[in-house]
Amino acid sequence: MSDLELPYAYGNPPLTAVLRSTPEDFQVEEILGYDADGEGEHALLWVEKRGANTDWVAKELAKFAGIPPLNVGYAGLKDRHAVTRQTFSVQLAGKPDPDWSAFPAEGAKVLAVTRHKRKLKRGALRGNRFVLVLRQVEGDRAVAEEVLKQIAQRGVPNYFGEQRFGREGGNVAQARAMFAGRRVDRDKRHFLLSAARSHIFNAVLAARIERDAWDSPMEGEIWSLAGSRSWFGPEPFDATLSQRLATGDIHPSGPLWGRDETPAKGEVAALEHAIAAENADLADGLVAAKMDQERRALRMIPKDLKWRWLDDASLELSFELPAGAYATTVVRELARTG
Numbered sequence: 659m660s661d662l663e664l665p666y667a668y669g670n671p672p673l674t675a676v677l678r679s680t681p682e683d684f685q686v687e688e689i690l691g692y693d694a695d696g697e698g699e700h701a702l703l704w705v706e707k708r709g710a711n712t713d714w715v716a717k718e719l720a721k722f723a724g725i726p727p728l729n730v731g732y733a734g735l736k737d738r739h740a741v742t743r744q745t746f747s748v749q750l751a752g753k754p755d756p757d758w759s760a761f762p763a764e765g766a767k768v769l770a771v772t773r774h775k776r777k778l779k780r781g782a783l784r785g786n787r788f789v790l791v792l793r794q795v796e797g798d799r800a801v802a803e804e805v806l807k808q809i810a811q812r813g814v815p816n817y818f819g820e821q822r823f824g825r826e827g828g829n830v831a832q833a834r835a836m837f838a839g840r841r842v843d844r845d846k847r848h849f850l851l852s853a854a855r856s857h858i859f860n861a862v863l864a865a866r867i868e869r870d871a872w873d874s875p876m877e878g879e880i881w882s883l884a885g886s887r888s889w890f891g892p893e894p895f896d897a898t899l900s901q902r903l904a905t906g907d908i909h910p911s912g913p914l915w916g917r918d919e920t921p922a923k924g925e926v927a928a929l930e931h932a933i934a935a936e937n938a939d940l941a942d943g944l945v946a947a948k949m950d951q952e953r954r955a956l957r958m959i960p961k962d963l964k965w966r967w968l969d970d971a972s973l974e975l976s977f978e979l980p981a982g983a984y985a986t987t988v989v990r991e992l993a994r995t996g
Contacts, residue, residue, distance in 0.1 A: 674797055677996075712742075722756060723753075790976075862933045960979060963975070
């Protein structure tokens with residue numbers, strides 16, 4: 659199911675627009691969620707990059723510092739066609755800091771440096787702040803304002819974005835081929851396993867949107883705790899759970915498919931098994947790859963969502979998202995973008 663086929667929470671988007679007309683129109687700032695130690699053998703670098711790939715910047719930092727690429731860490735991949743600011747760790751092991759102001763990589767510069775005791779690990783971040791500008795905006799501005807108010811209050815379906823699926827969604831087809839016996843290298847295998855899980859999750863979420871149950875419970879619900887990877891349930895839906903759902907403390911969840919049984923029961927389990935059966939090659943492949951059953955929130959509420967019209971055809975959006983969420987899933991409810 660392509661991004662264009664996935665159902666919307668608030669009906670068809672009221673706007674059309676251009677996103678990423680320049681890298682400056684898509685700005686991302688990483689939030690680690692903790693402070694540097696101030697000492698240790700790892701240089702912690704706050705780096706701004708424009709039109710550059712995160713992994714390429716990491717390799718260039720290693721080359722500049724004269725260390726193996728494995729000694730450079732970062733918490734997450736950031737969009738290439740954007741201006742992004744994120745942290746890298748560089749293990750110097752007793753070596754003095756090079757002159758980071760002279761870092762020569764085109765499109766990347768070191769803004770600040772401190773020290774840390776540990777290497778940055780993938781996924782070790784709280785979230786990201788975004789400032790996006792939609793250009794050449796056309797459509798019903800009054801309806802757009804109402805959709806934005808709905809998004810601020812109710813959130814959006816927490817779809818995996820198109821970045822997860824590769825060019826023209828090809829990663830899912832490659833995952834099917836891999837599960838059918840095609841050999842792939844180790845790094846590629848990781849991306850294809852992620853694409854397979856994401857495809858099943860998006861299909862479950864799409865089915866729940868069709869039932870108007872993406873931000874409300876079904877029988878047998880598993881609840882995801884906001885801001886963490888923890889989950890609990892199923893348990894009877896009572897006033898306490900209703901209040902926690904209303905305040906965004908918990909969200910209904912969907913499966914990241916793998917071995918063992920889904921923890922959901924009743925209606926939720928039946929739906930998830932039906933979607934897995936429709937994608938049996940992916941589901942069986944994930945089980946054979948020994949991926950564990952995990953959960954992901956079906957709903958995502960942007961924090962501090964603000965918007966302003968820069969002119970009649972330019973709309974600026976700013977918001978914060980938790981780790982693993984996609985800014986494009988917020989934008990797609992508002993505008994079809996090119």
